[in-house]
Amino acid sequence: MSSAATESPVLEVPWGEVWGQPEAVRMLQAAASDDAASSHAWLITGPPGSGRSTLAYAFAAALIAEPGDEAAMRQVLAHTHPDLSALRTEQVVIRIEEARQLVERAYYAPSTGRHRVIVVEDADRMAERTSNVLLKALEEPPERTVWILCAPSDADLLPTIRSRVRTVRLREPEVDDVARLIALRTGADAEVAEQAARHAQRHIGMARRLATDADARARRDETLRSVLTVRGIGDAVEVAARIVQVATDDAKALTAERDAAERADLLRTVGVAEGAAVPPAVRSQLNALADEQKRRATRSLRDGIDRALTDLQSLFRDVVMLQYGRADGLINAELAGELSAVADRWSPQRTIAVLDQLALTRRNLERNVAPLLAIESLLITVASGRTP
Template identity: 40%
Template sequence: MTVFDDLVGQDRAVAVLQRAAAAGAEALAGGRGAGMTHAWLFTGPPGAGRTAAAQAFAAALLCPSGGCGHCELCHQVAVGSHPDVETVRPQGLSYGVKETRELVLRAAGAPTLGRWRVILFEDAQRATEAAANALLKAIEEPPPRTVWLLCAPSPDDMMITIRSRCRVVTLRTPSTEAVAHVLATRENVSAELAAFAALAAQGNVVRARRLALDDEVRRRREAVLSLPRSLTGLGPCVDAAERLVKTSAEDAEEATTRLNESETTELRKIYGEGSTGKGLNKGLVRGGAGAIKDLEDRQKSRATRVKRDSLDSALLDLASFYRDVLAVQFGAGVELSTADRRPDLDALARASTPEDTLRRIDAIMLCRERLAANVNPQMALEAMTISLWNPRL
């Protein structure tokens, strides 16, 4: 059992990372360390395990045994408590230059335990242009023991000057069988449920795990996939768009309310709000107002991101549904990720042409683009649902 065992279907990437970790150990011992570099870019489709691969590599670099998976150092990296590993998770829509400059300063410090200082940057594509330029300078002139692990969907999502200075590790979409095996053996779910979740998630291990373990996630997917048959007129199209917006808002509230409250309470304590006594610095209390305003802005940005992610997940489910409709229309012998909706697939396949289906897929993709460009969600979704309406059903 090693730190790489949780990477499903990524044998080629694991081999590269294991060789690099061995080269890193050789470099620490005074050798050449060929194959080890100071900047890495982990890319791959959603759910392929970009962050998991980067975290496993971090553990392999810091572990004297190359990532044994059972020592104290490996455990610390896994739970996020290792002093030499800093994980950056952009909470809002973007990651700013001020935050990046502070990160670069921290990255310049020497390792606490004498091996490597590792910066694991999730969703690095969210860095603004100014932030990316600040990051570029740090990657161009790195301290000798600092390693940057950047994660992004594809190399093209990063500035060309950054990706040209990184070694790219490309993760692939795991097979349905591999994901189902992991769910059945490690999550202790039935073989039938594991197979359903793996197929529905299309290789996204994180989503497959949620589908297998959370009844609410399965219910919401069912509601999204029932939407095409419900679009019987202009009114139902508007209602369907409103339901999607409402569901995304509920997801955001559920994910952020408790966290927002704890963050705000902690910040107010730091600035002495509610405290009394002669030693209280009233100027500090008044100065906390600006910090609280900054926190509220970040929390709003985080909530917006959660809403967008929720809507995007629903839109991807819809796109998968219409992709399966197209497969049925052409008689393609491929896996249908929405095979549990086979009667609906057959009905839409009979009631439309492949050209109609392609136009509907284009409408879904256009809606995703509009949401990413800050178009009002209700308006963007209404335009999409009207385009999906099939009068022949």
């Protein structure tokens, strides 16, 4: 049994939601209790789903609230405390205007708390120009202001940023530990929770979704099985279109309800009754909201395609494992028969060529290549073993 499964749970506010990271919790608890030993800027790194943001807000609560002030701590955890500023982009990148606004707030003195805390959840989504906006605030930190940046790894940030932060690296939990957590939090039966944790590759948020959404599990299974049927260019084009359509539909489902609620809230705030004509003075606000929602939809679509690529990566990772005689530890154990057939039919070099093309597809998408073209190119490699 792994250490995460045997460790004593941390239950006190604000650390109660932090799971499986006892070393990081101990470090940040000590820093929050000793201002002299604490740093003015922190970077929390770890794989997606490891709990970077959860830990960041727990640390923020401990920094802002006086010891034992659970009401203030819960305010921070709810993102409503006046001394907390947070940035979580729902767009492809963090805009430079958002970074400038955050830096301005960093120079305000705390209003009620011990510190003012700035949390940037997606620091890896800052372009170099945007990162340089933060750099000055990190070089000349305001008194009693603490920055907490979150990113998958420190390599995702500029060296000039990395040199000015103290890094906390989170560990990746084991599949069995994630499965137990998901079963506990969602009520899913043990078999579904284990499959979800394995398919999500230990990403806690994705494992929760797979465990509680049968449609999401079915879509994932359909995507992987359809890729295994690709034999030629016609198949590649058809399956690529299906993958992009599934990601598009998923993104719309995730954002449509929220978009409608935001529009209704805005109209209610400015005093426009439901169904009434929108005054010209309000239209600019609605247009600005629509633009923001479009950017969020683009991010949601990119995230959906990235999840599909992660699933495909796990598929061909399993094929390589089988080609080298490792049948244990398959991520997609339910497809063992189909994967064994591919492993027998292909050479290891062909499988590695597909994995290389997967990595190239990710880079192309980051450069704004059209998703459909990028996926088609990937699946042509799957069909032929050769890069188009």
